[in-house]
Amino acid sequence: MLKTFKMGGVHPEENKFAENSRIETIDAPELMYVMLNQNLGAPSVAIVKKGDTVKTGQLIAKGEVFISANVHSPVSGTVEKIDSWTDASGYRKPVIIIKKEGDVWDDGIDTSDSLVKEISASKEEIVELVKASGIVGLGGATFPTHVKLMVPQGKKAEYLIINAVECEPYLTADHRVMLEKGHEVMVGIQVLMKALDVSKALVGIENNKPEAISHLTKIASSYPGITVQGLKVKYPQGAEKQLIKALINREVPSGKLPIEVGCVVQNVGTALAVYEAVQKRKPLIERVVTVTGKNVKKPSNFMVRVGTPISLLLEKAGGIPDGTGKIVNGGPMMGKAIPNTDIPVTKGTSGILLMTNKEAARVKEYNCIRCGRCTTVCPMGLEPFLLGLAGENLNWEIAEKERSMDCIECGSCQYTCPSGRPLLDNIRLCKLKVGQIIRNRNK
Amino acid sequence: MDPILIAVIVLGGVALVFAAIIFGVEKKFIVVEDPRIDLVTEKLPGANCGGCGFAGCRNFAEAIVKNESLDGLFCPVGGNTTSAEVAKVMGLVAEEKVPQVAVVRCQGSFANSPAKTVFEGVSSCAYAHMLYSGPGGCPNGCLGLGDCVASCAFDAMYLDKETGLPVVLEDNCVACGACVKACPRSIIELRDKGPKSKRIYVSCVNTEKGALAKKNCVVACIGCGKCVKACPHDAITLENNLAYIHFDKCKLCRKCVIECPTEAILEINFPARKVVEAPKINEENITQ
Amino acid sequence: MNMLTISGSPHVHARGDASKIMRIVILALLPAMVGSFILFGLGAVQVFLVSVLSCIVFEYLIQKFLLKGKSTIGDGSAIITGMLLAFNVPSNLPIWIMIIGALVAIGVGKMSFGGLGKNPFNPALVGRVFLLISWPVQMTSWPKPLSSAGGLTDVVTGPTPLGILKESDGFAQAMSNTNMPDYISMLWGNMGGSVGEVSAILLLLGAIIMLATRVITWHIPVSFLAGAVLFSGALWLSDSTYYADPVFHLLTGGMMLGVFFMATDMVTSPMNPVGMLIFGFMCGLLTILIRVFGAYPEGVSFAILIMNAFVPLLNKIKPKRFGEVVNNG
Structure with missing residues (x-):
């Protein structure tokens, strides 16, 4: 028998429509929006200013503290503006907007396709x-x-x-x-x-x-x-x-x-x-992004430069199909719904999922029928119905006692719930409040 | 023996034994408490709203008795009368406080800040705040899911179905501050009620640059600074593209209200103006 | 493009919701219902119609005028309560008693706690026990199967096997009673009893539907049966002429109905497997205890209701949490 983890888990419909589409490289558009908060932890700090000329792969923002990361220019061109731009979080965050002019790579980067097997670095x-x-x-x-x-x-x-x-x-x-x-x-x-x-x-x-x-x-x-x-x-x-x-x-x-x-x-x-x-001495400036969905004309995998607006990706995948009601940055289980298509690709964008209104609609809400399925599927062995209730009743003591902070937000409970309870919504609320309480206590 | 006698003896015996136990327990575990705590508690409203910063009225009373002073301890619900009564019990002098009221500083109604997205999920502002900037796109504006209304223990708030914004019923509001804490975006603040409940305030908390703020909401404060210049009492400050009227300095002259190009400054409970000037928007003054 | 929806993940949902679960339960109840129409004739049809209709009407009225909420009859749970209540009464029960039973089941058993999912006790059983205590004569006059097809009145009544056992002095004497059906008859339902409880085979068919669609898990039925078989078996082994054998206990009374349809009700049973096993086993034990040593010949309803009261306690059993007890051998 194949290995797997024991506790909980679900098996949603796989729908891997793009599994046979070869990775396709998309050329960077005129304007690139390089977000400065592409990593978990502290945002990077811009080291270029408006009007600077940058080369592809050149460092443009530094991670100044331990848990932070550098950001490099995905294209060569001039820095148009340092501004704010809506990202997948739904809020405006600092961004470096670069106007593309050609594709000149920074010195020392090996852009060839040859495989370098020998590891010389210590x-x-x-x-x-x-x-x-x-x-x-x-x-x-x-x-x-x-x-x-x-x-x-x-x-x-x-x-x-x-x-x-x-x-x-x-x-x-x-x-x-x-x-x-x-x-x-x-x-x-x-x-x-x-x-x-x-x-x-x-x-x-x-x-x-x-x-x-x-x-x-x-x-x-x-x-x-x-x-x-x-x-x-x-x-x-x-x-x-x-x-x-x-x-x-x-x-x-x-x-x-x-x-x-x-x-x-x-x-x-x-x-x-x-x-x-x-x-190859090549910094992280591009990644593979899946663009898919039940009604997408051409479900694809694209190699894109970080900073490309997702509207371009959607266009290359055959446009936004009629009746699209939700665009998800990431997968359907843990991805974030985004408010518009101007949001750029960041280092964390693994996929763009287009869903119709019907697919995206939540199921009808009933009272909890105490079937216990959320407990059965929870991979962390929590009791989501209890946490959900704690969230509804704003009872943060119970939320903490029932270990809401252990929740990995996989969404299995809400996915399974036959009563359509917004379990994960409430658990996220619990995590937010319990996190605040714990931080205040440790102060 | 007479069965009635047996019953009397048995029941009486049982009663005696239990009485002894209860007496013993009471003597052993007696809690010595300052009697003034009870006296102070009696004077308090007993709503346990938490507006004073304590979990309930009794905790508040305990704090007063423990501190032997009223410094920084004020029951917003009972107001000055309660304060005076409590002070009498404690043998202290109460400090008079100006009555306050909760003020919702957002006019991002359905009409002023049209929805660009649909929200689906639990009706909780705290949760929606985690997810995105809001239906109208304003990252500081009201999410309209009513966390403040739910937090109000005095029926002093309701959500207006027409605008989607919470409304404070001034007569019911006791300025306990529960809604101020409940709002994840700090839109609600406690302001001095003002003479005859007259108040002037900037009804916006958006800190984005003017053009952006204006794009999402027609009545946003765009940080143009006209009100700051117009104010003869230095009551208005401009910070982060947002004007703020300090109610302790404001003399209610209403000069700023006319100046505001976006009608972001509200005047409450003033008589109607004789000549209503149509506010003009001067695009040049919007900071880019 | 439409206005985009913003919501938290997950953005997909498993197929099926609460109303689908209810529909499957209704489907699983159908074989036994049709069987009862054949066995008890028009009386059974009348009982079903009255029970289901009044349950729906009462739920609608209470929800609308007392709780002032949206109508909840669409979820199908009222239909199930109505069907289960009908399963639990004799087929010649007067209509007015049936309506009172439905009112108690829905009004007291379910809606007084807030409706679907909030009731601690199985509503159908609350209704049934209320009727049994209030109108013991009407509730224990059992029409003989296949005797009354075609008519509503003048049915021939007879005792249930458990009734015979209670009246007799020991199991051997009870089995020699001419009214006692053989095990094959008991299996398919040719014995006196409530409308839906008699045919073990048709109830099993429904149980298979529910197990196959994973509406119920094996935990409660298996442990319930195990509790009943072990206890009755132990008694039988100690004195096989006085105490009935386990097979007799399984085939008679409301055992099958209780095991598969009453005890497994999601709302009123524990939520974790360990709790389910304890719950089921204790139900089985109590059933036999009441049947053998109690005043009533039948004990399934009481046993389940008693154990329903323990469910909040059993729900305190916590699942093993990931990363709590670490054994990384």
């Missing part, structure tokens, strides 16, 4: 390069990668776990990366292994991507220490803690990081970015 150099290149977790959480590569004192990494699960329905970006950039990914994994000083790497792939599993298994034989592991299809297997549980049956304690059980988890797209940063 352990420290790798971390430094990753940091300089502004790499963040490309699975969507955008946690700065260099932070993860610095194992805290007293802890020892044993396994590097590569998250190629892509458990979100619809999304196929990681899938295509594995099929088309398999070797680059493998070298990237080797680079990460060297940086972490581990000898074992596990690549977890869900069983609905058999070609990716067989392809990577085949090429993995020439890269020592890398094992490709097929996993049973179950959402949310791509969540860090669930993936570790599925692959090596270790449970990360509540409130702790994976390093506690000797693991570092990186997304497969991140491995590719690490390869490019370390082996």
Whole structure:
């Protein structure tokens, strides 16, 4: 039997419409909107000003504190303006707007397609390069990668776990990366292994991507220490803690990081970015984005420069179909609904999902019928109905006692609830308030 | 023996035993408490609204007795009368406070700030605030989901169905401040009620640049600074593209109201003006 | 382009909602209902019509005029309550008693707590027990199956197997009673009893529908049956001439109906598997306890109602939380 995590989980309709579309490169448009808050943690600080000329790959904003990341210019041209622009959060955030003029790359970047297998950089150099290149977790959480590569004192990494699960329905970006950039990914994994000083790497792939599993298994034989592991299809297997549980049956304690059980988890797209940063000296300025949806004419996977407005992607995928009622940045389970299509692609954009009004509508709300399905599907072993009730009644003590902070917001409870209760909405509210209460207490 | 006698003896015995136990427990676990706490509590309104900053009226009374002073302790519901009564119990002198009222500083109604998106989910401003900037696009404006209305323990607020904005019923409002805390966007503030309830305030909290603010809402404060110049009493300050009228300095001369190009400044409970000047919008004054 | 919707994730939902669950339960109840029409004739039809209709009407009226909320009859739960209540009464029950039963079931059992999902006790059982205590004579005059097809009045009544057992001095004597049907008859329903409870086989068919569509899980039925079989089996082994054997207990009375339809009601049963197992097992135990040692011949309804009261306690059993007890061997 295939491995998977034990507790909870659901299996939404996969709908991977774009799984057979090859990655297509989209040329950057005239104006690029490079957000300065593309990573989890502190926003980056612009180091260019209006009117400056920049080259592709040139550093334009610095991550000044530990948990922050550098941002590089995705195109060559002039800085038009430093302004604010609506991003996926629905709020205006600082942005550098660059006007494209040609495509001149910064010095020292290897733009060829040749595969560089030999890892010449030392352990420290790798971390430094990753940091300089502004790499963040490309699975969507955008946690700065260099932070993860610095194992805290007293802890020892044993396994590097590569998250190629892509458990979100619809999304196929990681899938295509594995099929088309398999070797680059493998070298990237080797680079990460060297940086972490581990000898074992596990690549977890869900069983609905058999070609990716067989392809990577085949090429993995020439890269020592890398094992490709097929996993049973179950959402949310791509969540860090669930993936570790599925692959090596270790449970990360509540409130702790994976390093506690000797693991570092990186997304497969991140491995590719690490390869490019370390082996080709190319900073993170582009990524693969899936554009899909039931009515989308041409569900596609695009290689786009960070900062491209998503309206261009939608156009390339055949335009916005009639009756589109919701545009989601990310997958249907954890993605964010966005208010307009001027929002640019950021490092964390894994997909754009177009949904019709009918699909996007929530199911009719009934009273809770106490069926207990939310408890059954919760991968964290919480009781979402209790937390939902705590949110409704503004009872933050119960919310804290019932460990709302453990919730990973996977949405399995709300997905399953036959009464259509807005469980996750209320749990998010609980997390917000309980977080505030805890912070105030620790002050 | 007579069965009645047995019953009397048994029941009487049981009663005695329990009486002894209760007496013992009471003696052992007696809580010595300042009797003034009860006296002060009696004087308080007993709504347990939390407007004073304590969980309930009794906690407030405990704090007063413990501090032996009324410094910084004020019951907004009871107001000056309660304060005076409490002060009498405590043998102190109460400080007079100007009555206040909650003021909603947003005019982003359905008409003024038309919706660009539809919200679906729990009716909670705190939650919607996490999700996006709001239906009209203003990141500071009212989300219209009524967290303030739900927080009001005095039936002093309701959501106007026409505008989608909360309305404060001045007669019911006791200025407890529950709505101020409930609003995730700090739109509501407590202002001095003013003589004959006359008040002038900037009914906007948007801190975006003028053009942006104007794009989302026709009555937004665009930070043009005209009111600041017009004010003869230095009561208006401009910060983050937003004007603010300090109610302690405002003399209610109404000069700023006429100047405001977007009608963001409201005057409440004033008699109607004889000549109503149509406010003009001068595009040049909108900060870019 | 339409106005875009903003909402929190997840943006998709599993197929099916509460009303679909209710529809499946109704479907699962249909075989036994049709069976009862054949066994008890027009009387059964009348009981069903009156019960279901009055349940719907009462729910509508209470929701509209007392709770002043939106109509909730669309969710189908009132129909289920009506059907289950009809299952639990004799087919010759006077109409007015049936209507009172529906009023108590919906009004007291369900709506007084706030409607769907809020009631601690199974509404149909509340109605049934109320009727049983208030009108014991009407509620325990059992028409003989296949005797009254075609007529509403002048039905031939007879005792239920459990009634015979209670009257007799021991199991052996009860089995020799000429009115006692054999096990095959009990299986398909040729015995005295409430409208819907007699045919074990048709109820099982409904149970399979519910299990296959995952409306119910195996936990409660299996533990309920286990509790009943173990306890009655132990008694039977101690004295097989006085105590009835487990098969007799399973096939008679409301056992099958209770096990699969009453005890498994989502609203009034525990929400976690461990709680479900305890709940079911205790239901089984109490049922046999009441049947063998109690004043009433039948104990399923009481057993389930008693255990319903324990559900909030059983819901305190917490699932194992991820990252709580760490055993990383």
